[in-house]
Amino acid sequence: MNDFPEYDDLPDDPEVAFVRLYERYHEEYQERIRGEQDTRAEAVDFMNTILGVARGLGIQGFDAWSIPDEWDEIYSVFTGFDRALKRYVMEIKVRKSRVTKVYSVSLSEDDKERIHGLVREIRDILTKADLQDRKRNSLFAKLALFEADVDRVRTRFDNAMLMSLEITGVAAEATGTLKPVNELLRRIQSIMGLAKDKEPEQNQLPPPAEHKKLPSPPKQIEGPKNQGGFSRDMDDDIPF
Missing domain, CATH: 1.20.120 (Four Helix Bundle (Hemerythrin (Met), subunit A))
Known part of the structure; x- marks a missing residue:
């Protein structure tokens, strides 16, 4: 403590x-x-x-x-x-x-709406899956944190990665009912990656100061x- x-x-x-x-x-x-x-x-x-x-x-x-x-x-x-x-x-x-x-990206309103739609699909799958309440609530918390970042001016990659890693880990251990979330996560990553590619080069990593x-x-x-x-x-x- x-x-x-x-x-x-x-x-x-x-x-x-x-x-x-x-x-x-x-x-x-x-x-x-x-x-x-x-x-x-x-x-x-x-x-x-x-x-x-x-x-x-x-x-x-x-x-x-x-x-x-x-x-x-x-x-x-x-x-x-x-x-x-x-x-x-x-x-x-x-x-x-x-x-x-x-380590973040500026998403268009269309991109944000698409991501929110994919998150809703993931949440629906998790709701119906055979998971312990503790684990389900933990995944929901990660999704909520990620969605809050999506609505910001810039969306951070770290919360997206944490959310994706935890859900992927659970899906790997679960039955086939959770397998579809992998494709949904891949689509979210694709949206964010394409948006990042469109950003100017000054948003690339600067030399260590x-x-x-x-x-x-x-x-x-x-x-x-x-x-x-x-x-x-x-x-x-x-x-x-």
Whole structure:
């Protein structure tokens, strides 16, 4: 059992997980500073949280940033940190969106309707098949997830593959009543494949990009060195 259920739904990709947590904590930060005149305490708390998130996810490039000891330097340090952080988050979103296009396809309305019709046929076959309720419900859940993707702007291949693999596996072990689903799945794959072939080449897999790091703070706004507090030397002693 996970001791921290609030993080159960984090994506496996560390960068995507970082963006999700950034957006969560940034929204909380904005709520806390609304109407406040002095927001330094909230800025320090937000910065400390983000540094902890980065360390927990193994995101590189945050070690150069530290919270200054001098209260008067909070605003200048935080302004630089916040600006660099927003740029870093935007870079992740743009880079990941390019990769997402490679593993998804834009379906026409006609294609979507044809796929929905094929899914209905598959569901009818599964309803009549001699299956345990647990297995049948699992297959229905995969179909529902796939159909939800079909109705999106871009349909992801991963949910289509998961649905297809599980149904094919069940059909291979079952009696002949489930054999027709293999042809229905093949037709779904054909529709998606033909639609993908029509997409421009920029939706093909881009070359691996070097992972970006959070820009280091400018020299003029670095926090005090070797004065205790949250300096880089003491980071290892601070439990985030």
